[in-house]
Amino acid sequence: MSVIKAENIRFVYGAGTAFEKTALENVSFEIDQGEFVGIIGHTGSGKSTLVQLLNGLLKPTDGRICLNDKDIWEKPKKIRNVRFKVGMVFQYPEYQLFEETVYKDIAFGPKNMGLEDEELDKKVREAARFAGLREDQLESSPFELSGGEKRRAAIAGVIAMDPDVLILDEPTAGLDPLGREALLSQINDYHKVRKNTVMLVSHSMEDIAKLTDRLLVMSKGRLIMLDTTEKVFARGEELEKIGLKVPQITKIMMLLRERGISVDTSALTVEKGFSEIVNLLSGINR
Numbered sequence: 001m002s003v004i005k006a007e008n009i010r011f012v013y014g015a016g017t018a019f020e021k022t023a024l025e026n027v028s029f030e031i032d033q034g035e036f037v038g039i040i041g042h043t044g045s046g047k048s049t050l051v052q053l054l055n056g057l058l059k060p061t062d063g064r065i066c067l068n069d070k071d072i073w074e075k076p077k078k079i080r081n082v083r084f085k086v087g088m089v090f091q092y093p094e095y096q097l098f099e100e101t102v103y104k105d106i107a108f109g110p111k112n113m114g115l116e117d118e119e120l121d122k123k124v125r126e127a128a129r130f131a132g133l134r135e136d137q138l139e140s141s142p143f144e145l146s147g148g149e150k151r152r153a154a155i156a157g158v159i160a161m162d163p164d165v166l167i168l169d170e171p172t173a174g175l176d177p178l179g180r181e182a183l184l185s186q187i188n189d190y191h192k193v194r195k196n197t198v199m200l201v202s203h204s205m206e207d208i209a210k211l212t213d214r215l216l217v218m219s220k221g222r223l224i225m226l227d228t229t230e231k232v233f234a235r236g237e238e239l240e241k242i243g244l245k246v247p248q249i250t251k252i253m254m255l256l257r258e259r260g261i262s263v264d265t266s267a268l269t270v271e272k273g274f275s276e277i278v279n280l281l282s283g284i285n286r
Contacts, residue, residue: 041218087163093154
């Protein structure tokens with residue numbers, strides 16, 4: 001069953017002015033409950049506009065967005081309720097932190113949903129655990145945290161609302177390699193435990209390949225591919241024509257295949273590529 005459906009979406013910035021610009025044109029797709037979907041595209045392809053439409057921060061110029069088969073703009077005065085169900089984590093979300101303590105920051109969203117007392121406390125502490133924050137950090141000022149910890153606190157604030165869909169727009173931007181790996185691991189664990197829908201916007205093909213079930217590819221405001229991650233990256237030449245790259249390990253396997261070596265070019269992670277090459281060498285040495 002689809003949790004989110006986009007039907008012939010068109011969005012124009014500055015409509016009717018001299019600065020009018022069409023950001024999205026005729027975009028349609030469905031995302032099922034429980035999927036982990038990646039969104040990729042070159043800068044200016046429409047990715048950020050698209051995800052802001054999905055949680056009602058922007059309203060389509062034409063077409064409609066449906067959440068659980070209901071048009072999210074059917075009752076404009078209740079659009080805030082959509083944002084509780086489709087949680088959005090923006091790039092550099094730590095800039096959104098503003099409360100006195102980490103606990104209060106995480107509690108802000110669920111409190112606005114009407115949660116109180118024990119139920120609110122449970123949501124806050126569960127979200128903090130999912131995001132990788134320690135109990136003793138909850139009473140600290142968010143501004144005393146490191147960059148990676150601030151990122152986790154901001155993500156925990158969205159997770160605490162228990163959204164049907166969690167959208168993350170470049171969540172690892174600016175983090176060091178260890179911080180990026182830790183955060184992605186926590187996001188993956190959250191998805192596996194909660195079994196809800198996660199949508200990840202990223203420029204890192206390695207991150208996308210490691211985590212996602214399906215890939216949605218944008219180019220010049222249009223949806224040009226939507227398929228399993230494996231099948232999308234198998235179309236490496238097409239991706240490169242629109243300014244995107246396949247994961248480095250996949251590129252290596254493709255080059256080996258071009259040189260006549262029989263390897264599986266669908267390898268998307270270093271682990272799978274390593275295993276493929278080990279199997280190949282084992283066969284040669286027999």
